Amino acid sequence: GESVGLHLPTLSVQEGDNSIINCAYSNSASDYFIWYKQESGKGPQFIIDIRSNMDKRQGQRVTVLLNKTVKHLSLQIAATQPGDSAVYFCAENRPLNRDDKIIFGKGTRLHILP
Amino acid sequence: EAGVAQSPRYKIIEKRQSVAFWCNPISGHATLYWYQQILGQGPKLLIQFQNNGVVDDSQLPKDRFSAERLKGVDSTLKIQPAKLEDSAVYLCASSAGGPQETQYFGPGTRLLVL
Numbered sequence: 001g002e003s004v005g006l007h008l009p010t011l012s013v014q015e016g017d018n019s020i021i022n023c024a025y026s027n028s029a030s031d032y033f034i035w036y037k038q039e040s041g042k043g044p045q046f047i048i049d050i051r052s053n054m055d056k057r058q059g060q061r062v063t064v065l066l067n068k069t070v071k072h073l074s075l076q077i078a079a080t081q082p083g084d085s086a087v088y089f090c091a092e093n094r095p096l097n098r099d100d101k102i103i104f105g106k107g108t109r110l111h112i113l114p
Numbered sequence: 115e116a117g118v119a120q121s122p123r124y125k126i127i128e129k130r131q132s133v134a135f136w137c138n139p140i141s142g143h144a145t146l147y148w149y150q151q152i153l154g155q156g157p158k159l160l161i162q163f164q165n166n167g168v169v170d171d172s173q174l175p176k177d178r179f180s181a182e183r184l185k186g187v188d189s190t191l192k193i194q195p196a197k198l199e200d201s202a203v204y205l206c207a208s209s210a211g212g213p214q215e216t217q218y219f220g221p222g223t224r225l226l227v228l
Contacts, residue, residue, distance in 0.1 A: 009154075032214050043118070043205050043219030044157065089156045093213055099169055100213040104149075104156030 012111045019077040021108045023090035026071060032093035032100075035064060035075045037086045038107070044089060047075070077110075085112050116140065118220035120206050126226045132194040135223045139187070139208030145169075146183055147217065148191050149205040157205055163189065164212070196227045 013019045025033070031052040036044035050057045050064045050073075057064050063076040073090050087107045094101050119138040127133050139146050145164050149157035160179065161171040165186040174181065178197070183189040193200055203222040209215040 041221070043207070043222050045219070046216050049216075091156070096170070101170060102159065102213045102217070104158070106154075107156050 009107075010109045010111055012113055013080050014113045015080060015082060017080055019075075019080045019084065019110055021075045021077075021088050021090075021110065023073040023075075023105055023108075024071060025073065025090070025092045025105075027092065027094050027103075028068075028071065030092040030094050033064070033066060033073050034091045034093075034102070035062075035073075036089045036091060036104075037084075038089065039086045047088075080110075080112055082112050082114075084110060086110060118206055118208055118218055120204075120220035120223055122223055123221065124224045124226075126228065127196055128228050129198055130195040132192065133196055133225060134190050134192045135204050135206075135225075137189045137191070137206030137220060139189070139206070140218055143208035143210050143218075144186070145209045145212060145215070146189050147207040147209075148181055148189070149207065151203045151205055151222070153202070160191070162213075193225075196225075198227050201225055201227045 034049040035047040037047050038044045048059045048062050048064050050066050055066050061078045065074045087109045089104050089107045091102050091104045121136050147162050148160045150160050151157040160174045161181045162169040163183040166183045179193055181191045203224050205219055205222045207217040207219045209217045
């Protein structure tokens, strides 16, 4: 069955601190991973992605780490700001026959404390 | 660049009624996706089109859901008849290529079935 996502519904972080959002995946054949941010009333927005031949990728204020040994993915947000408040989803790409399939996890709500 | 457009934004119907959602993807994007997002969960892929052909509809409840993408551009998703458990946000996304290209999501249509 579908099993992307670590069950941690809400993460509260002080403004200015770093945030770390975790995600576990179960399919060792997954070869591509994406983090999305979803604000209330909006569709998911791409943040950063990483392919399975990498273990770290950095963007602007965000870093994604991939540990294939334990099938774990994390999103680090530096200097968290109020605008980072949202639900964050990890998604994995599972090769399926000749096609690929994106599976989303359950999501983590990031709450920024003033 | 215009984003993915969806309409209507909200819809309330009674069970056993029919409903249709419309999506206009980003111009030139070959791949179009319909997702169902139940409150508190990640999006679940219902159907994926490559141009006007179906790539994956394995999670589409075909006894009541149908989708088409005529001329490889706009798409409609229909539910007939609706059930209470169909209450969700229906998200449309598009990408230039397959799932390993960045998916851009529309704002979604929030459906409430009473």
